Amino acid sequence: MNRSVxxxxxxxxxxxxxxxxxxxxxxxxxxxxxxxxxxxxRAIWVGITTPSAVVVLTSPVLPTAxxxxxxxxxxxALAAGPMRGPALLPTFLSWSLGGSxxxxxxxxxxxxxxxxxxxxxxxxxxxxxxxxxxxxxxLVTLRSAAMFVLAGAExxxxxxxxxxxxxxxxRGGSAGGAAxxxxxxVGTVIPQVGGVLxxxxxxxxxxxATAAPGSLIPVGLGMLMMVVVAIAMTGLxxxxxxxxxxxxxxxxxARTRAMTLDLDAASATYRVTPSIGRSVRAVxxxxxxxxxxxxxxxxxxxxxPGRFIIGTATIVVAGFLMADALQPSGRGGILGAAAGLLLxxxxxxxxxxxxxxxxxVSSSQFYGxxxxxxxxxxxxxxxxxxxxxxxxxAALLPGGPQPMAIAVAVLATxxxxxxxxxxxxxxxxxSVLLTPAPTALGDPMPFVQLLWAMDSIVLALLVGLSxxxxxxxxxxxxxxxxxxxxxxWFRWNRRP
Amino acid sequence: xxxxxxxxxxxxxxxxxxxxxxxxxxxxxxxxVVSQNVMGAxxxxxxxxxxxxxxxxxxxxxxxxxxxxxxxFDVLILDEPEQRLDSVWLAVVTDxxxxxxxxxxxxxxxxxxxxxxxxxxxxxxxxxxxx
Numbered sequence: 001m002n003r004s005v006x007x008x009x010x011x012x013x014x015x016x017x018x019x020x021x022x023x024x025x026x027x028x029x030x031x032x033x034x035x036x037x038x039x040x041x042r043a044i045w046v047g048i049t050t051p052s053a054v055v056v057l058t059s060p061v062l063p064t065a066x067x068x069x070x071x072x073x074x075x076x077a078l079a080a081g082p083m084r085g086p087a088l089l090p091t092f093l094s095w096s097l098g099g100s101x102x103x104x105x106x107x108x109x110x111x112x113x114x115x116x117x118x119x120x121x122x123x124x125x126x127x128x129x130x131x132x133x134x135x136x137x138x139l140v141t142l143r144s145a146a147m148f149v150l151a152g153a154e155x156x157x158x159x160x161x162x163x164x165x166x167x168x169x170x171r172g173g174s175a176g177g178a179a180x181x182x183x184x185x186v187g188t189v190i191p192q193v194g195g196v197l198x199x200x201x202x203x204x205x206x207x208x209a210t211a212a213p214g215s216l217i218p219v220g221l222g223m224l225m226m227v228v229v230a231i232a233m234t235g236l237x238x239x240x241x242x243x244x245x246x247x248x249x250x251x252x253x254a255r256t257r258a259m260t261l262d263l264d265a266a267s268a269t270y271r272v273t274p275s276i277g278r279s280v281r282a283v284x285x286x287x288x289x290x291x292x293x294x295x296x297x298x299x300x301x302x303x304x305p306g307r308f309i310i311g312t313a314t315i316v317v318a319g320f321l322m323a324d325a326l327q328p329s330g331r332g333g334i335l336g337a338a339a340g341l342l343l344x345x346x347x348x349x350x351x352x353x354x355x356x357x358x359x360x361v362s363s364s365q366f367y368g369x370x371x372x373x374x375x376x377x378x379x380x381x382x383x384x385x386x387x388x389x390x391x392x393x394a395a396l397l398p399g400g401p402q403p404m405a406i407a408v409a410v411l412a413t414x415x416x417x418x419x420x421x422x423x424x425x426x427x428x429x430x431s432v433l434l435t436p437a438p439t440a441l442g443d444p445m446p447f448v449q450l451l452w453a454m455d456s457i458v459l460a461l462l463v464g465l466s467x468x469x470x471x472x473x474x475x476x477x478x479x480x481x482x483x484x485x486x487x488x489w490f491r492w493n494r495r496p
Numbered sequence: 497x498x499x500x501x502x503x504x505x506x507x508x509x510x511x512x513x514x515x516x517x518x519x520x521x522x523x524x525x526x527x528x529v530v531s532q533n534v535m536g537a538x539x540x541x542x543x544x545x546x547x548x549x550x551x552x553x554x555x556x557x558x559x560x561x562x563x564x565x566x567x568x569f570d571v572l573i574l575d576e577p578e579q580r581l582d583s584v585w586l587a588v589v590t591d592x593x594x595x596x597x598x599x600x601x602x603x604x605x606x607x608x609x610x611x612x613x614x615x616x617x618x619x620x621x622x623x624x625x626x627x
Contacts, residue, residue: 005516006527092512100519100567107546249502289592 004097004107011093038323049134055132060137067194067203070155073123074199077163078177083270084251085167086115086160087236091248098241105236115163120156127152131207140207147218151205154221158198161228166237167247198224222486261429261453264355274303289369289377297353297381307349312389314346319393321403322412325468332468340464343390343416345454350382351420358424361495378416386413411477412467416460418484423456425491459484500560503548509559510535512545516566534565537592553580561589570601578609590615 017025047053056062087108089097097107106113131145166173187194194200201217248268257266281297283292301308317338325335357378361371369377387410394409395401433452436443451458459480466476503512514531521527535541538558543551551559557580564572577593578586590612597603597616607613613620 003519003521006524007515010511010515010518011504011507014504014511090504091502092507092515095501096516096519104520245502 003100004105004109006101007093007097008110011090045132049131049136054133054137054139060486062130063203063206066206067200068184070199070202071180073155074162075177075180075184077159078166078173078180081163081166081168081173082170084247085110086164087239087244088248088251090246091245091252094244094248095241098244103237104239105233108236112164114158115128116160118154119160119163123159124149124153124154126339134207139209141209144205147215148205148207150218151202151221151386154218154225155199155202156224158221158228161225161232161490164232165228165235168232172218182365198452208452220276261449263453264423264426272304272307274300276305277303290380293353293377294381294384297350297378298385300352301350301381301385304349313347314342314387315389316393316396318342318346319390319409319413320396321393322390322396322409322464322467323397323402325464326405326408326471335464335465336464336468337461338464339412339414339468340460340462341457343386343412344419344460345418345462346389347382347413347416350385350416351424353377353378353419354382355424358421358495375421379421381422382416383417386417389413408467408470412463415463415467415477415481415484418481418488419456419459419463422459422484422488422491425455425488425495427491427495429453455487460489500556501563502532503559505547505549508545508547509540509551509562512548512559513540513562513566516563522613530566534562537595538562539588554582554585558580558585558589561592565592565596569601571604572596573604575604575606576608578607578612586612 048057087104088094088111089108098104100107127149131140131148134140135142135145162173162176166176183193183197184199186198187200198221205217210272217314254266254269257263257269277299280299280303282296284295286292301311321335321339321342325332325339354375357374361374388411390409391406394405397405429449429452431448433445435445437445462483466480469476510531513534514527516529517531517534518524521530535544538561540555540558542560543555543559548556548559556563557577561574561577564574574593577589581589586609593603593605593612593616597618603616605612605616
């Protein structure tokens with residue numbers, strides 16, 4: 001018997017399931033399919049086949065959006081590989097199988113096949129939805145739709161190859177990611193160059209009634225897929241056992257934290273550690289407490305330069321979207337929500353000090369300053385950097401800087417920072433939320449727990465939506481500010 | 497100290513050893529024999545159905561040694577294998593290591609235990625001797 005199979009057989013036998021357990025799993029799966037998956041799938045299909053959706057799907061900018069979507073997906077795959085790659089087994093299996101002479105392609109076949117299949121299925125499904133919608137309205141031919149779905153599946157396979165390649169060679173992954181960002185910029189500035197880049201190949205198969213894509217494109221993507229996957233699989237055998245065990249340990253830790261709904265701690269598992277500037281003085285010789293905290297926060301953030309740059313760039317994009325949301329285009333809500341979410345995410349790398357302060361004020365008073373002042377001092381740096389970045393983003397709007405757009409972007413930044421403060425003070429899941437509350441309609445507590453875990457994300461979306469509608473009135477902004485302030489005040493008063 | 501691997505919390509002691517043996521041995525029968533021999537040599541049979549978190553410090557030390565012995569090796573390097581062991585368990589470990597040596601295995605051991613080194617070592621290198 002294959003030794004990898006023998007070892008995995010011992011592993012799977014560790015918690016044998018009774019017939020009743022298995023029957024229950026089947027029952028639960030069928031129930032979830034009927035109660036959740038089926039209505040959601042139907043709602044998505046109905047939504048994407050409405051006339052208004054078809055107008056969006058036939059928009060001339062959509063192929064460009066597809067191209068950038070594929071580019072971002074590939075960059076994300078290259079960034080994710082060094083932290084959590086597709087070749088991942090449970091920690092003890094990683095140690096025992098990884099340390100043996102069983103070839104990696106055999107010992108890790110299961111997770112590799114699963115990751116490959118999942119990515120190909122997801123990207124193919126993402127292509128099926130618009131292609132199917134356009135086909136159902138008779139706007140494109142079956143061949144044109146099928147070509148796009150095929151290109152989508154191939155893009156998924158390339159994503160898998162890049163993800164694995166970055167796991168095998170983190171340095172190569174970083175270089176590849178930087179190269180893709182650079183090529184993306186060059187392709188945007190010089191459209192002639194952009195036309196030959198692989199992500200635009202996928203976009204060029206986007207189904208259209210007027211132009212039929214050449215059949216060479218799926219062939220080209222298929223060849224690229226084979227090259228990328230082959231390179232990654234060849235390098236797989238060089239992947240060290242220590243690296244495999246480290247990734248497996250980190251993943252299990254993140255999963256455990258996520259299962260306790262501590263999403264902040266789960267994401268912190270993958271937070272990069274400081275790489276540069278350790279010798280740079282973080283605490284300046286000055287009597288100004290404000291200067292001390294601002295400089296210390298900046299130096300701390302710059303010690304993880306990649307994270308700082310990505311965070312700041314995200315806020316710039318958010319500022320642009322926020323300003324664009326004010327334009328009378330009918331897309332204000334979507335743009336505002338996206339801007340709110342990006343602002344919240346972008347402020348993450350700038351608010352390490354704030355999170356630290358929230359932990360410190362929970363125990364005892366340090367540094368000779370009150371708890372309130374400590375939090376306020378730590379909020380200054382992210383506030384200034386965030387406001388400047390969102391102002392830059394808002395000023396990039398076509399037509400030049402507009403005071404209203406800039407004011408709105410800064411307002412959204414301040415509100416998002418408020419959400420960040422509330423999130424920093426959050427603490428563990430209150431035990432009262434773990435108490436079942438049976439009602440005639442079932443137990444709503446799992447939903448409440450989920451809402452508690454996701455509250456900052458929900459508030460971030462509400463911030464964006466409310467600020468985007470500020471031209472219609474300030475009621476919603478005042479409402480969201482009140483909710484954020486009340487939540488923060490409540491958590492502040494309940495701190496240990 | 498024996499380099500302890502990341503134990504699986506829901507895998508019994510016996511299954512940990514069996515899994516490592518299965519990873520290295522040519523067939524399931526051989527893996528089973530190796531697994532039983534290791535468990536027997538270290539007196540781990542009674543602990544076979546326990547989970548790692550149910551073991552004492554000394555038992556965990558023996559368990560770690562068991563996992564090391566469940567796979568083939570050219571040289572076995574042990575850093576203070578006597579750590580956390582009382583005299584009874586130390587005798588078990590010493591007997592096991594002596595038998596390995598007598599069977600032709602090469603062992604490199606860093607130890608603070610004269611009792612262990614006297615019985616086990618063909619050659620010793622004393623570092624920073626205290627007068």
